[in-house]
Amino acid sequence: MKILLWTLTLTSLAVAQKPLTLASQGSFFVGGEYKTMPAAPGRGAAGEITVNQMYVQYQIPVNGAQHVPVVMAHGCCLSSKTWETTPDGRMGWSEYFVRKDRSVYLADQVSRARSGFDPSTINAVKAGTAKPSELPNVLAATHQTAWSIFRFGPKFGEPFPDEQFPVEALDELYKQMIPDLNSTLPNPNPTWKNMAALAVKLNGAILMGHSESGFFPEQAALIDPSGIRGNISIEMPCPAMTDAQISALAKIPTLIMFGDHLGDVQGGIATWPASFDSCQKLVMQLKAAGGDAEMMSLPKMGIKGNSHMLMQDRNSDQLADLILGWIDGHVEKKKTR
């Protein structure tokens, strides 16, 4: 048994250290529209800026055409850094998926990171043409809030005994946490439309979301399902859907994943057990409507100690393999091209 474990570890290291060959890589934007900014002292004349664009960075492996591309969208107070090198320096899901021959598209949510945000209201308040109370609610999650919502342990500074998140590298996760300006966005959130448009542009893609963006794949599908081959939703509440919405979503293979310790954090503001139940209900509704939907509850599968940031947990490769296996079995078996 010990020898088997050693072999697995060495194989895993060998994969990480092998050179990576890409057919191509690059970045582009999806969406975006003009908005007129008024003249302001020190900022010059009135003119247009572009808002609501979504920055996308991609890598296509040499054998990428054999598989459906995967779009990854990050959660609150984070950027696409979520999917890259983990806080403790291991390979993230983005490169891991590329090394498994999947084309990967990382999307910075509209109003975050390289997608930029609409600063109109902040500038209007500074100029005195809007009230301070109109300022956007800029979400900046503290380390303490992150600990609680991301479920690293029963209370701040005390990890669960079986905690899978590399808590020794927490400072590196805290550096990934950046202000969230989604409160500046119009309704519906332009990221939804942009994700749907990206799937069309790619001539078919699997959409993956996490936490704040966990249900974005479904929201995208409700706007335009034509490019979406599969939806993967990780750890979020599942809002109630109408029969028509269930019927639309049931046409798309859907995977939902939740980690461990959902109800084990004291004094947290997140309601993970309720989120899990709402998604369990959605899975049942999708199945009842003839859909292919699956709930992967990691602890129920015997995989213990996973946090909300499960793509960065110590067993992140194992969880990626679960998702890749689901894609192979549920999305690509139906591939017609």
Add this chain to the structure above:
Amino acid sequence: MKILLWTLTLTSLAVAQKPLTLASQGSFFVGGEYKTMPAAPGRGAAGEITVNQMYVQYQIPVNGAQHVPVVMAHGCCLSSKTWETTPDGRMGWSEYFVRKDRSVYLADQVSRARSGFDPSTINAVKAGTAKPSELPNVLAATHQTAWSIFRFGPKFGEPFPDEQFPVEALDELYKQMIPDLNSTLPNPNPTWKNMAALAVKLNGAILMGHSESGFFPEQAALIDPSGIRGNISIEMPCPAMTDAQISALAKIPTLIMFGDHLGDVQGGIATWPASFDSCQKLVMQLKAAGGDAEMMSLPKMGIKGNSHMLMQDRNSDQLADLILGWIDGHVEKKKTR
């Protein structure tokens, strides 16, 4: 002659379409410190956030160890997207340098894009504990301002006859332009210290800056020159330096590059001829102090029509080759490892 041009074009395409093999890639942060946020309604209890960290994304080619790594820092109202796929879809400098066997490190400036920013003051104004006049000046350059500062033509919408920027793809540049929150930064700008620290971490690096960050390589060297093997500064004003500062900077090979049409835009707010003169003066001072400093004025070299966004201009590969040649001749001939 026509045949030669065809050959060049096909060769160039062949380079772009060849698979790219990387020894490794990833991302990490440099710097960052804790800051306490007060309790606020709807945001929960007081706690710490991390600020002033710098996000860095890197690719190391298989033969990367043969060359000194290059760190690229972007300008105002932009992100590291500056160095990636150009607005008209060609390969950017980041991948071009990697394909020329250089390890490339793209740094999002502190307070921009994936580095995040310090939202304290915005939240304090919203909470009523600071005045609206204390709000940061959030720079959002309009399309019109960009046209003028980036020198695309004599007036908005009218390109120079020899304009090298792909103006047909301007909408894609406008999507790269995101709000600039550098006004929230402490003094000195943490990006300077972080760039110096990155050069040390890499055991030697060349620092490259553009526009707002054009002089950041020199500012980094004035904080800690120990890791810096060369400085490349593209299109910015060069501030006056003391004799001691000139003496310190003269120890580092320095390249400064300026494009065309510096004085040809009507009604622009930028003062490019004055910026050029200030940098020409710096080059002479560095040389007088025994330094290896070079001013590449592209039009004086017979290369016409380059904009301020010259890394995205149609002849961007040609300009990259000029820089690579300078590195080979002025930085790496002195390499001791």
